Amino acid sequence: MSKKTLTLMSKDKQLFNIEEHLAVQSVTIRNMVKEDGASSVIPLPRVDSETLALVIEYLNRQQAPEEDEDYVKKFVDERGEIPTLLELAQAALDLDIKKLMDAACMKVADLIKDFTLEEVREALRIENDRTPEEEKAIRDEFQWAF
Amino acid sequence: MANRKKITLPELSPEIVLFHILSKLPAKSLLRFKCVCKQWRSFLTSPLFAKTHLHRVTTIDRRHHHEKVIFFHDKPPNFQTIDCEDGSLAKPRCFPFAGYALLVAFNSVNGLGIGINTRELCDIILWNPLTGEYKTLSRPIDTKCYTMPVMSFELYYTSCDDDYKILTETIDGNVYIYSLKSDSWRRLKSTLRECIPYAGAGDHNLLDGKLHFRGHGYTIIVLDLKTEKLTKIAVPPAYGHGEFMLMVVRLHAPNPLNPINPLTF
Numbered sequence: 309m310s311k312k313t314l315t316l317m318s319k320d321k322q323l324f325n326i327e328e329h330l331a332v333q334s335v336t337i338r339n340m341v342k343e344d345g346a347s348s349v350i351p352l353p354r355v356d357s358e359t360l361a362l363v364i365e366y367l368n369r370q371q372a373p374e375e376d377e378d379y380v381k382k383f384v385d386e387r388g389e390i391p392t393l394l395e396l397a398q399a400a401l402d403l404d405i406k407k408l409m410d411a412a413c414m415k416v417a418d419l420i421k422d423f424t425l426e427e428v429r430e431a432l433r434i435e436n437d438r439t440p441e442e443e444k445a446i447r448d449e450f451q452w453a454f
Numbered sequence: 455m456a457n458r459k460k461i462t463l464p465e466l467s468p469e470i471v472l473f474h475i476l477s478k479l480p481a482k483s484l485l486r487f488k489c490v491c492k493q494w495r496s497f498l499t500s501p502l503f504a505k506t507h508l509h510r511v512t513t514i515d516r517r518h519h520h521e522k523v524i525f526f527h528d529k530p531p532n533f534q535t536i537d538c539e540d541g542s543l544a545k546p547r548c549f550p551f552a553g554y555a556l557l558v559a560f561n562s563v564n565g566l567g568i569g570i571n572t573r574e575l576c577d578i579i580l581w582n583p584l585t586g587e588y589k590t591l592s593r594p595i596d597t598k599c600y601t602m603p604v605m606s607f608e609l610y611y612t613s614c615d616d617d618y619k620i621l622t623e624t625i626d627g628n629v630y631i632y633s634l635k636s637d638s639w640r641r642l643k644s645t646l647r648e649c650i651p652y653a654g655a656g657d658h659n660l661l662d663g664k665l666h667f668r669g670h671g672y673t674i675i676v677l678d679l680k681t682e683k684l685t686k687i688a689v690p691p692a693y694g695h696g697e698f699m700l701m702v703v704r705l706h707a708p709n710p711l712n713p714i715n716p717l718t719f
Contacts, residue, residue, distance in 0.1 A: 397471045413471065417478035425489050432472075437491050446489045 314341070315349045316364070322357040323349065330367045335404035354402055359395040362387065366408055380407050384415040390431050393419075473497065477506045481565070481584055505616075508564055535583065568609050568620065578607065580618070580634065594622070594630050594639040608667070610660055612679050621665060621677065629677070629684070642682060 312328040314337070332338040340350060352360060371379045384393060393412045400409035420428055425443075429436055438446075476484065476497060484507070488495045497503055535544050569579050581588040608621045618634040629642040659666045665677040666687075674687045 394471065397474070398468060401471055401474075409471075409474065413474040414478050416475045420475075421479050421483040425486065428487060428490050434491050434494075438489065443489050446495075 316360060317349050317351045318355055318357040318360040319353055320357050322360070324357075324360055324364050326364055326367060333367055333405060335406075337403060352399075352402070355399045356395065359392075359399045362392075362396055363399050363403065363405070363408070366405070376407065380411040384408075384411045388415065388419070390416060390419060394432075469493075469497075473503070473506075477503065477510055481507075481511070485585065512564065563609050563611050563618065566609065566618065568607055578620070578632075580609075589634075591620075591632060591634075592637050592639070594632070596624060596628065596630065596639075596641075608660070608665060610665065610679065614680055619679075621667075623667070631682070642677075642684070 313325050314328050314331045316324045316326060316331070316337075318324070328341065332341060337350065355363070366380070366383055369379060369383075384396070387393065387396065393416050397409055397412035397416065400406075400412060420431060423431065425436075428434070476487070476494070479487070484498055488498050536542075565584060566580055566582050569581060578591045578593070579588050580591060609618065610621070611618050615635070620632040621629065622632075623629050630639050631642055632639045663679050665679060667675055667677070676685050676687055677683070678685070
């Protein structure tokens with residue numbers, strides 16, 4: 309009997325095939341399959357094709373369970389760009405793939421932990437809504453952290 | 455292959471990802487990042503975040519635990535930390551004990567510490583040296599709680615009711631427990647008359663949800679933090695006169711691969 313295949317569709321309408329027993333590592337997909345059977349296209353309207361390709365690559369890994377921790381760490385390490393990691397974390401959250409989400413968030417945290425405030429804002433595309441006075445007040449308050 | 459009815463993904467906002475990222479940052483970065491924007495500040499100061507982060511650093515990820523030796527000087531009260539890794543010294547900006555005549559510092563839990571001013575009716579202050587936040591606790595009704603040399607306070611955390619508590623004993627054998635949630639003290643009823651705490655028993659030790667302290671004479675009293683029941687454990691007969699010290703440790707079997715370090719506490 310051939311293995312069942314699912315098709316996932318990215319935001320930009322690209323189709324990706326994946327074997328069902330691998331796809332159900334995603335709790336979201338597992339629940340969908342349980343609810344109304346498989347054999348159709350699962351649209352993922354918030355995941356772009358580049359990110360979905362990464363997720364599929366992760367789900368297709370052939371690791372023994374005990375090597376999984378190291379694998380997922382290496383997997384996110386090799387994709388060390390913050391925008392990519394943020395997309396990956398969001399996709400992993402949507403699809404409920406906890407290990408991947410945790411690893412991606414951990415990597416982002418590691419990358420930004422020594423950033424200056426300006427660097428953080430730039431990396432995460434955040435607008436500074438504080439006045440210089442407010443910022444100075446907080447800096448003074450937590451002087452020894454700076 | 456037919457496209458089946460539209461599947462709706464759970465509506466999750468990008469803030470959840472942000473929350474997960476921030477909860478994985480070391481405390482020092484978090485203090486700085488309060489400045490990033492208003493949303494981050496409200497995130498980082500929420501009780502939910504504090505709990506998530508604490509859970510993470512104490513149980514899952516201990517890499518960012520900055521082991522520090524806190525260095526108290528009691529006359530006049532002064533405070534410094536020494537980083538165990540690089541030996542660097544630091545002083546917090548906010549030091550709530552500055553005006554005090556004499557300071558007695560006790561243990562610390564989850565980054566919080568307690569300090570007590572020992573002059574007359576003292577203040578007990580709960581303090582977070584990293585953030586500088588502190589709280590002066592309400593006073594026990596029984597003034598014997600602060601009479602020297604009885605004073606010994608043990609700060610501990612109970613996860614079952616998510617509360618910080620302080621245990622103290624008086625010279626006449628009463629045990630009092632303070633709860634941070636209610637900011638109040640209550641007396642513990644003990645049926646173990648013979649093992650009332652020993653005056654000046656400063657050796658409190660916490661292990662596996664049980665607090666061990668010295669009772670009258672050569673006894674050790676164990677307080678189960680969940681049930682708040684007191685029990686007594688037998689101690690070996692005394693070796694002559696003098697004080698005994700109490701230290702509760704968990705012993706591990708020697709690691710054959712590391713002969714230099716035969717015992718790890």
